[in-house]
Amino acid sequence: MHSKKIKIVLLLLLLPIWFVFFGEAYLRLIKPQPILPRYIMSGDFGIRVNIPSVEYEHKTPDYTVTLKTNNKGLRANNEIPYDNNNKAYRVVLLGDSFGMGYGVNLEDTFSEKYRVQLELILKRPVELINLAVSGFGTAEQLLMFENEGVRYKPDLVISTWHDTDPEENIRSKLFKLENGELVRDAKAYLPGVKQREFLFKYPLFRYLAENSHLYNLLRGRAASWVKRLLLFRNKQSLQSTGSNTSGDSELTSQILSRLNSEIKDSGAKHIIMSIPEKKSRGSYIETMPIELIEKYNALTLTQTLSENSEQLLYWELSHGHFTPYGCNLVAGALLTHTLAE
Amino acid sequence: MIFTSFDFLIFLVVVFAGYWTLQKHIVYRNLLVLLASYFFYGYWDPRFLFLIAISTSIDFYCGQIIGGRKQVGSGWYSVFFLIASAILFLILPLEQLVSPFVQLDSSLLETILSNTLGWQVLTGLVICLLVVSRILPFLKRLPINQRRKCFLIISIVSNLSILGFFKYFNFFAQSLIDVSNVLFGFTPSDITLNIILPVGISFYTFQTISYSVDIYRKELKPSKNFIEFAAFVSFFPQLVAGPIERGKNLLPQFQKRLYFPDKNELADAVWLIFWGFFKKLVIADNAAKIVNEIFGPLDSGMSSVASIDGGVLLIGVYAFAIQIYCDFSGYTDIARGVAKLFGINLMVNFNLPYFAADPSSFWRRWHISLSSWLRDYLYIPLGGNRGGSFFIYRNLTITMLLGGLWHGASWNFVLWGAFHGLLLSVYRAFNIDTETPNYPKLKRVLMTILFFQFTCFGWLLFRAQNLDTIEHFVVNIFTNFSLSDETLNYASRLLYYCWFLFVFQFYQLFKNNLLPLKNASLFIKVNVYFFIIMGLIALSAKGGKEFIYFAF
Numbered sequence: 001m002h003s004k005k006i007k008i009v010l011l012l013l014l015l016p017i018w019f020v021f022f023g024e025a026y027l028r029l030i031k032p033q034p035i036l037p038r039y040i041m042s043g044d045f046g047i048r049v050n051i052p053s054v055e056y057e058h059k060t061p062d063y064t065v066t067l068k069t070n071n072k073g074l075r076a077n078n079e080i081p082y083d084n085n086n087k088a089y090r091v092v093l094l095g096d097s098f099g100m101g102y103g104v105n106l107e108d109t110f111s112e113k114y115r116v117q118l119e120l121i122l123k124r125p126v127e128l129i130n131l132a133v134s135g136f137g138t139a140e141q142l143l144m145f146e147n148e149g150v151r152y153k154p155d156l157v158i159s160t161w162h163d164t165d166p167e168e169n170i171r172s173k174l175f176k177l178e179n180g181e182l183v184r185d186a187k188a189y190l191p192g193v194k195q196r197e198f199l200f201k202y203p204l205f206r207y208l209a210e211n212s213h214l215y216n217l218l219r220g221r222a223a224s225w226v227k228r229l230l231l232f233r234n235k236q237s238l239q240s241t242g243s244n245t246s247g248d249s250e251l252t253s254q255i256l257s258r259l260n261s262e263i264k265d266s267g268a269k270h271i272i273m274s275i276p277e278k279k280s281r282g283s284y285i286e287t288m289p290i291e292l293i294e295k296y297n298a299l300t301l302t303q304t305l306s307e308n309s310e311q312l313l314y315w316e317l318s319h320g321h322f323t324p325y326g327c328n329l330v331a332g333a334l335l336t337h338t339l340a341e
Numbered sequence: 342m343i344f345t346s347f348d349f350l351i352f353l354v355v356v357f358a359g360y361w362t363l364q365k366h367i368v369y370r371n372l373l374v375l376l377a378s379y380f381f382y383g384y385w386d387p388r389f390l391f392l393i394a395i396s397t398s399i400d401f402y403c404g405q406i407i408g409g410r411k412q413v414g415s416g417w418y419s420v421f422f423l424i425a426s427a428i429l430f431l432i433l434p435l436e437q438l439v440s441p442f443v444q445l446d447s448s449l450l451e452t453i454l455s456n457t458l459g460w461q462v463l464t465g466l467v468i469c470l471l472v473v474s475r476i477l478p479f480l481k482r483l484p485i486n487q488r489r490k491c492f493l494i495i496s497i498v499s500n501l502s503i504l505g506f507f508k509y510f511n512f513f514a515q516s517l518i519d520v521s522n523v524l525f526g527f528t529p530s531d532i533t534l535n536i537i538l539p540v541g542i543s544f545y546t547f548q549t550i551s552y553s554v555d556i557y558r559k560e561l562k563p564s565k566n567f568i569e570f571a572a573f574v575s576f577f578p579q580l581v582a583g584p585i586e587r588g589k590n591l592l593p594q595f596q597k598r599l600y601f602p603d604k605n606e607l608a609d610a611v612w613l614i615f616w617g618f619f620k621k622l623v624i625a626d627n628a629a630k631i632v633n634e635i636f637g638p639l640d641s642g643m644s645s646v647a648s649i650d651g652g653v654l655l656i657g658v659y660a661f662a663i664q665i666y667c668d669f670s671g672y673t674d675i676a677r678g679v680a681k682l683f684g685i686n687l688m689v690n691f692n693l694p695y696f697a698a699d700p701s702s703f704w705r706r707w708h709i710s711l712s713s714w715l716r717d718y719l720y721i722p723l724g725g726n727r728g729g730s731f732f733i734y735r736n737l738t739i740t741m742l743l744g745g746l747w748h749g750a751s752w753n754f755v756l757w758g759a760f761h762g763l764l765l766s767v768y769r770a771f772n773i774d775t776e777t778p779n780y781p782k783l784k785r786v787l788m789t790i791l792f793f794q795f796t797c798f799g800w801l802l803f804r805a806q807n808l809d810t811i812e813h814f815v816v817n818i819f820t821n822f823s824l825s826d827e828t829l830n831y832a833s834r835l836l837y838y839c840w841f842l843f844v845f846q847f848y849q850l851f852k853n854n855l856l857p858l859k860n861a862s863l864f865i866k867v868n869v870y871f872f873i874i875m876g877l878i879a880l881s882a883k884g885g886k887e888f889i890y891f892a893f
Contacts, residue, residue: 019871026875033879217879 020214027213034060034318035216036102037209038134039069041197045147046188047140047174048133049073050100056210058102060318065105075100075109075130082151088125091115092149092268094141094259095160098275099132103321110322111158113331118338129154137168138252139175140189142259150266156338157263159256161274161298163287166252171230175255182254191226253292260296271341272298273334278320282309299337304329342384343888344675345622352381353679360683361601371572371595374683378575382541385581389539392503397574400549401567403496406481407489407556408563489557496553500546507539512750541581543747547714549574552588554718561588569595576685578676582669582888584690584710591685599684609856610681617674619873620842625667626882627838631660631831632804639813640806651817652828658797658814660835661804666695667842669708672888692855693846695796698775698788700764703796715744733769738762748803757802764795838880841872 027033036058043049050073058065070076084090093099093111101109115128129152131144141159149157169175172189175182199205208215256272263270274293276284284302286293293300305313305326313326322330342349356377363370383390480491552573555561564570573592579585602610635657639649670691680687690710697703704712723736738759745758775785805811849857858866 015867018867022868022871023875026872027879030875031879221878 023214023217024212027217032061032317033213033216033220034058034062035210035213036060036319037206037216038196039067040133040193042188042190042193043147045143046186046190047143047172048135048190048193050075050133060315062315062317063103065103067101068106075106075132076128077106080127080129080152082153084127084153086125086127088127089118089122090127090129090152090154090156091118092129092145092152092154092157093132093160094136094144094149094157095132096136096162096164097132097134097319098162098321099136099160100130100134101132101327102134103315103318104324104327108324108327110327110330110334113327114334114338117331117335121335121339132160135168135191137165137172138255138259139169139172142255142262143174145259145262150262154266154268156269156271158271158273158334159259161272161288161292163275163277166249167231169252169255170234171227173234175251177251177254182251182258191230192223249289253289256292256296269341270296271334271337272296273330273337274298274300276300276302276305278314281312281316282306284309297341299334301330301333304333342381344672344679345618348384352377353682357682364601365598367596367598368566368568370599371566371568374572374577374595375568375575378572378577378580381577382575382580385540386537389542392507392539392542393545393575396500396503396546396549397571399499400496400553400574401564401570403492403553404556404563404570405565406492407496407553409485409489410563493553493557497550500550504542504546507537507542509746509750544583544585545574545580547585547711547747548587551585551714551718552592555588561592564588564592564596566596576680578679578683579687582672582676583708584673584676584688585714586687586710590688594685602681602684605859606681606684608859610678612856612858613674613678613681615678615870615873615877617671617676617678619876620667620671620674621888622881623876624839624842625664625671627880628660628664628667628835630882631835632657632664635660635831636804636806636810639810649813649817649821650825650828651819651822652824653831654814655818655822656828656831656835658801658804658818660831662695662793662797662800663835663839663842665800665803666691667839668888689855693850695793696789696846696850697796698785698792699768699773700761700792700795701768701774702776703792704761704765711744711747715740715747719743730770734766737765737769741765753802753805757799760799760802764799841876 037056039051039054039056040048041051050069052069052071052073055066055068058067067075068077070079072080074080091114099111101111106112109130111128111130115126119126129149131149133140133144136144138159138161145157145159171191173186174184174189176185177183200209209219260270260272272288272292274286274288277287278284284305286300286302288298288300292298308325308329311325312323313329314320315323342352356373359373359377360370363373379390379393382393480488483491552561556563564573569592573586573588573595576586576591635653673687673690677687677689688710690708692706692709694703694707697706720736720740723739724732725736726733739762741758741762742755743758745754745756745761748754748757773788774780775788801811801814805814849855852860854860858869861869
């Protein structure tokens with residue numbers, strides 16, 4: 001009887017351990033996961049920022065790339081001071097993982113290709129200040145520009161639109177509409193950052209984040225649940241304050257409007273680039289509302305991508321970011337649009 | 342509410358806890374099942390609860406009289422239930438009961454007054470009850486045998502009327518328009534109606550019909566307790582997509598005290614639920630993507646014959662065969678597993694159907710609850726195997742045609758039924774019975790492979806949206822077949838998701854046991870469970886799809 005109990009206890013202890021090994025082996029053999037660790041921390045202004053001076057890898061069944069941040073947390077190999085001592089043409093890029101260049105090495109990012117080509121055309125140094133952080137919506141782009149981007153005194157600001165932006169803006173609750181006016185709401189939006197900062201103190205977790213397929217799968221699923229929960233909760237509170245559901249797009253529209261006017265006030269030009277949603281290979285959907293495209297003369301990429309749909313433009317076995325070829329096309333379209341503007 | 346939703350998980354936990362708390366009190370336990378089942382169904386669309394209520398009330402009352410009772414005191418329960426349902430229908434929209442976040446924008450009184458349809462239903466019901474109250478005394482004076490027959494007819498006609506109106510009215514109306522247009526060059530004004538097909542209507546109407554017929558045949562005693570009967574009709578795990586239970590099997594389980602499942606029963610229940618989810622979310626939903634990619638352009642008439650590789654089309658048909666099997670049998674497994682958690686055993690609905698080597702064997706393995714229903718309540722009353730060959734083939738064809746039509750109001754289902762009727766007749770004509778004990782094994786294997794191709798052709802008829810699609814598939818498979826990269830790519834994608842199904846089904850076949858893990862070692866059990874769990878986490882298709890058979 002006693003030994004039976006011991007057996008059961010041992011079994012209960014062993015099962016979770018065996019599950020971890022089994023799960024890891026299963027995923028490596030049957031469904032390798034994209035391993036995209038995010039090195040982010042709380043910024044001084046209540047939103048996430050990239051951890052400065054780190055170098056890490058993103059490994060997926062499609063690719064392995066290296067990401068490196070400078071001492072201000074920008075994805076770059078060099079340091080860029082706030083003061084423009086080089087008298088360079090300065091471009092600030094705001095965006096999410098697409099803007100940050102997930103899926104490609106630095107030299108293949110659309111921003112770097114764009115910088116190099118623009119430098120050739122302008123025949124003067126061009127500095128690209130990449131302030132994009134994975135997971136950002138329009139609200140965070142606005143705060144990033146107000147607190148960081150403006151300090152670089154840019155000549156041009158490129159912000160990106162992604163189909164997840166309206167949801168991200170509700171989820172983050174950083175802004176709300178009060179009598180049709182955009183006002184600041186939550187002081188901070190740092191989803192999972194504290195937990196990540198705590199866990200990343202331990203080398204084991206860093207190792208798991210960078211190498212374990214099971215860890216990344218479960219973390220991804222958990223993050224997706226939390227995001228859905230936050231969206232649900234914030235939508236409910238939007239409804240309870242009398243806003244209707246069309247307030248989602250109105251909120252985003254107003255944030256974009258403020259971003260645009262602040263950029264203009266700083267003396268910089270503003271280009272909005274909309275990242276299309278990929279439905280299948282060769283099928284891309286524009287997600288930015290047409291009235292916003294027309295209002296800001298936003299750069300849309302669906303035509304450019306569709307014309308080259310025989311090529312692999314988005315990675316297919318990871319989180320669907322641009323391939324080097326896709327980045328090349330985007331950089332070309334962005335350059336043409338910049339010159340036309 | 343569908344099994345794959347998070348809402349269902351919460352619902353299940355709450356009902357499970359309540360059910361076993363009321364274990365000793367059969368009436369309250371059945372009342373809980375009834376309320377839970379109506380909530381489960383009403384979560385999708387509460388308007389159609391009224392149809393279940395009508396079906397339940399009529400069959401309970403008719404069942405009493407068919408069972409030989411002249412004075413039906415408890416029959417008043419039917420009337421009360423019907424009126425209560427109608428009043429509930431009147432204060433609709435019930436969405437507000439199940440969705441607490443929706444705010445009422447008018448008072449309850451305004452809602453009631455403005456519910457035109459509700460008033461029409463209530464008025465219609467009162468008129469019907471008045472008419473029935475005048476006719477009933479006359480019917481009750483009939484000799485017992487005539488009375489029993491008369492109430493059996495009332496039960497069957499009323500159930501088939503509900504089914505016919507909601508499922509087939511538009512189909513026959515449109516067919517009438519088409520026929521008069523073709524034959525007489527005359528197009529009558531549009532007589533189709535904007536009717537929504539209530540989920541599960543084919544399942545519960547067949548279940549209640551079998552109840553009445555079984556009582557008439559004296560194979561079942563009528564239920565004396567209305568709540569118990571209503572719970573039997575609406576039992577939520579099998580309400581919307583079967584199995585189509587018989588009163589003989591399910592009703593007695595609502596009449597006795599049940600005990601919490603023991604270790605083995607719990608293990609069976611958990612396995613059925615996990616395996617059902619795996620079949621639905623990992624295999625069926627991923628196979629559906631392949632099917633939709635291949636059938637999609639043809640459904641919308643976009644592709645020309647020459648542009649499609651026959652190999653790809655063949656994979657599309659195989660993928661649909663796997664999709665529909667895993668979708669439907671997955672649902673049944675989950676339903677059986679959930680029912681087992683409540684101490685109730687539902688019938689086996691699938692028994693390795695793709696290992697069938699002839700059509701008779703296939704129909705003894707595929708959707709067993711429907712095929713046995715058709716056999717018992719249609720084929721045998723038509724004459725079954727009695728009479729000459731002509732009558733047997735006629736009976737087979739009629740049964741399969743109606744079986745096809747049961748699946749949906751569309752000519753492709755009729756065609757599918759006719760095809761299976763033809764297969765049954767041809768195999769019978771050649772006296773091919775592969776299940777005789779001394780049938781050569783190798784020959785049986787070859788016959789299984791051959792019959793699988795016939796089954797797949799049937800699935801092509803079932804899935805195709807138009808005759809052009811069928812023609813495209815057949816022409817290209819036979820004249821434009823190649824093992825191109827695209828074909829191999831689709832084949833490997835399909836195999837990637839369903840190889841474990843093949844392995845496990847062979848394991849079931851060789852063990853001759855649908856639950857072979859029961860006798861497996863702990864090591865095997867643990868690893869198979871981990872495999873299923875990992876598959877559900879990592880391979881489930883995004884964007885959950887409804888079960889195919891909800892549409893029937």
